Amino acid sequence: MVIQQTPAHQPASEYEEGEQRMSTPVPTPKADAATPAAETTPAPPAPAATSPQAPPVAATPPATAAAEPEPPPKTFIAPSPGExxxxxxxxxxxxxxxxxxxxxxxxxxxxxxxxxxxxxxxxxxxxxxxxxxxxxxxxxxxxxxxxxxxxxxxxxxxxxxxxxxxxxxxRCDNSLAQLFAEPWFHGHVWLMPVARCLLQAVNFIHNAGFAHQDIHLGNVFVATVRNEMNPEDPGAAQFKLGDLGITKLLSDLSPQNTRAKWMLPPEVINPSEFGPIEHRTDIYHCGLLLLQLAYSTEMRFTQEETLAGKPREMATQLPAPLNFALEKALRRHAAMRTGTAQELWRDLNSPGPGAAELITPDPAEPRPPDTPKASEQPSAPAPPEGDRK
Structure with missing residues (x-):
């Protein structure tokens, strides 16, 4: 930034004299009426040279300011313990x-x-x-x-x-991925508490117009609420969704977005067949996470297994109501999948069509045990057999 400095103060007499000189026009000689203005008069041609013409001299380029030195390259410096x-x-x-x-x-x-x-x-x-x-x-x-x-x-x-x-x-205590290594860990015991916290967070993110795109066991954390009256108390456990590094506006979702290659949903692998790419990619990832909790085993599926519908097939083998809820969340065709995180939570808390043998009939509403109530029917219409997977 260039700072323009104000000239030093002049005495009044000198200032007035200078101002008078500036305001008084300078007399110019009268130009001949037949002579054009000086700025438009072409210069007379140079006389013909009588000696051999010297070779032209290359024009000297105007002097340029010295280039500013480049700043030193920026380097990554990790923190040290105790710093x-x-x-x-x-x-x-x-x-x-x-x-x-x-x-x-x-x-x-x-x-x-x-x-x-x-x-x-x-x-x-x-x-x-x-x-x-x-x-x-x-x-x-x-x-x-x-x-x-x-x-x-x-x-x-x-x-x-x-x-x-x-x-x-x-700071959270552990990620869910770390818990699988503990001998006392039984995922099905943790499934509903995790689902309640996780699906509330996902529902909030979707309502704000975003998709998380990176929901997996390593990005859901166990957090404890501090007991201010007893800091030694381990506190109450909650589950929190973290790492919003690749979260995108729903309008910006595309197959080219950065995603973990090992957990791509079917509509990202093959958008033309299984699309559209929308917020239900998060529903699929929630289904994968809850499926692993239900089996108490970390799982990774190849793209071939994902496109073949293996996660959904494994969900159908679970007891009710997990089989109904997770089968619906893991359908390959995004349009036939569970619509919202809130709907997935309701499915997890309702018996569902696949649990008819476990339903105790309500005496006030007699019905065949294999006929679910209307409220228990899936929200999406039943697709053709090939599309239900």
Whole structure:
């Protein structure tokens, strides 16, 4: 930025004299009426040279200002345990802890702030240019602030330190993926509490006009609510959906969006046959997550198995009402799938057509045990046999 300086103050007499000189027109000689103005008069031709013509001399290019030196390249510097970093945005100070996780786009560390809040810091990996990582960090922060919900991991702060982007969130105890390694873990016991929290978060995100696109066991976390009267109390457990790094507006969904290759839904693999690509990709991912809890086993399906409908087939083998609810959520054709997260929650809490043998008939409403009530019928019309998978 160039700053224009004001000239020093002149004495009044000199100023008036200078102003008079500037305002008085300078007399010009009268031009001959037959002579055109000077600026339009062509210059007379140069006399013919009598000696051999010298070779033309190359014009000297105008002097140019020296190019500014390029700034040093920006480098990624991960935090060290015990390092203390202060955010200029909030003036909060964070003491870094050990690494506790790593994803495709970031590394997660423990940290504690000045209020003794147990937090986590996501440090974005420099897998792209600084400007691209900056845009990704700002986008994720905007989504985290916009999509604040009791069952979405809470964001506290964000800043840049030593060319590295930090996002501070609440710290959760474990991801669901970590629980599968515990000998005491029985997924079916956890299924309904997880579903209640997760589906509320997904329903909120969809109502806001977004799709998460990355719902899996590693992105759903166990969080505990602090007991302020007894800090040693482990607190009450809740489940929260995290990592909104590739969350998109529903209008921006396309096959080209960044997604985990190992959990692509059928409509992304083959949009022309199984599309459209919309919010029900999240419903499919919720179905996959709950299916793994029901079997208490981590599963990954190949694209061939996904297109063949193997997840849905496994869901039909579960007891009621899981068989009905998850079979519907895991249908290959998106248009025939469960429509909303709220509908999936209702299906999980109703017997469903596949559980007729477990239904105790209501004496006030006698009906054959294999005929479900109208309220228990699936919302979508029954498709042809090939489309129900």
């Amino acid at each position: 203390v970093i202060t955010s200029l945005l909030t003036n909060n100070t964070y003491t870094m802890g050990p690494q506790i996780g790593e994803g495709s786009f970031g590394v997660v560390f423990q940290c504690v702030d000045g209020w003794n809040n147990q937090l986590a810091v996501k440090v974005l990996k420099p897998i792209k240019t600084f400007e691209e990582v900056q845009a990704a960090a700002e986008g994720e922060m905007q989504r985290l602030f916009l999509l604040r919900h009791p069952f979405v991991t809470y964001v506290y702060d964000s800043f840049v330190y030593r060319d590295t982007f930090y996002i501070i969130t609440e």
